[in-house]
Amino acid sequence: MRLRRTKRPPAVKPPPAGKRRSAPRRPPAYFAVAGVQLDEELERLRGLAVFADGPLTKKRPELKVRRASTRPNRVGFAVPAEHRLQVTAYPGIRPGDVLETLLHELVHLHVGRAREAHGWHGRTFKATLARAMDEAYGVRGVGARSTLHGAYAEAIERLRAEPQLELDLA
Secondary structure, three states, X not given: OOOOOOXXXXXXXXXXXXXXXXXXXXOHHHHEEOOEEHHHHHHHHHOOHHHOOOHHHHOOOEEEEEEOOOOOOOOEEEEHHHOEEEEEEOOOOOHHHHHHHHHHXXXXXXXXXXXXXXXXXXXXXXXXXXXXXXXXXXXXXOOOOOOXXXXXXXXXXXXXXXXXXXXXXX
């Protein structure tokens, strides 16, 4: 028996150094989580006054939606050096949870790691998040001592439940 020599497929050239491929265009359903269109909400939030002097106004961050079968410990994360963020969808997630997570991660992209104690969730981060929550959703006076997600989500859900104070997410 003789082995035949076959042609190798042409090698795929990697993109030139320093250039990333653009992310594939996602269908609108990809960004829909708990009735919130995350890509549209991201655009609206980028225009908040709290973000006026930061990187969010210059360039749209890359947004990914991860889908999990159970509630994860980490419902979102941001990578300021790469200007990207991720929000995790899971069973039972509420609109308030999604909105809080998205804004929380946008604040990380805006603030980065502050040069202070607890750099990721220190005073600068908490003050910026409180101001952003007020501007975006009218949520004030939430004593979010913990860095865990949830305190602002409860306040957003309460506001959404009040018919005369319904949030405008358009």
